[in-house]
Amino acid sequence: MKFDDKVPIYYQIKNYLYHEMMTGALKPGDKLPAVRQLAVDLTVNVNTVQRALGEMITEGILESQRGKGNFVTMDEQRITQLKEQLVMEQLERVYEQLHALNLTDEQIIASLKQYIAQRGQRDDQRVSD
């Protein structure tokens, strides 16, 4: 896995696992790959994986069973809540950044629309390659 060296790897692992859950690749009750396997897959150390998982366990999003494995919580509401929180964090951050760059609310929305439209074209291009 490719990491952005501007932010701690364990933090990026958390985000990766969040995404797996949000897209349904990991469902409530699912067992995660073994920590040693995850370490190999992500090409990082077991301790780094453990740090990410440890925080997610504290957050109540994962549950650990010694000798068995790590599992996604069965509490679906907790997952829904997490997703809303993650989306909100993204929106808040981009809004504040663009606002700091002196864009008005309208300009922020317009620029996002434009970006997505252009991206759509670019993706269409790719498909037709």
Next chain:
Amino acid sequence: MKFDDKVPIYYQIKNYLYHEMMTGALKPGDKLPAVRQLAVDLTVNVNTVQRALGEMITEGILESQRGKGNFVTMDEQRITQLKEQLVMEQLERVYEQLHALNLTDEQIIASLKQYIAQRGQRDDQRVSD
């Protein structure tokens, strides 16, 4: 200044200075505060400031004059270009993150609109305090 400990301080200083330029607090040709003064203002070490400035000088956005100070480039086009680049980076990041959270293009735009609308209410609330 408050920093996010998930990303290097020198990187956050760069962003801070970018924003000062985009909002017009720092205009083309303006002299920046002395590096030692900046270090005091931002409550960081001179070397950390220097690292941020050094990169911006390399980028051609700042110009250094030994014994005089650091100045914002007079090349306004370079600044315009930078702003577009910064906006684009923000849009790209938020788009990819929200897309990874399984939101459609339409949902991404809708959620941003909703966020801004709600934020507007919140800000109105504050004003009336």
Next chain:
DNA sequence: CCTAGTGTTCTATTTAACTATTACACTATA
């Protein structure tokens, strides 16, 4: 010339993140 203000560079130290390695604890199952 001297001095104050400025950018620049260097060395040493500290801290957090990451890695490497090993050991331990628990579970399931043959």
Next chain:
DNA sequence: TATAGTGTAATAGTTAAATAGAACACTAGG
């Protein structure tokens, strides 16, 4: 009960970021 698979913990070493402090180089103005 032995073994393979799992999570957990501890120790030690490496690296990048940040800090602290000092020294050097240049500019402007008295």
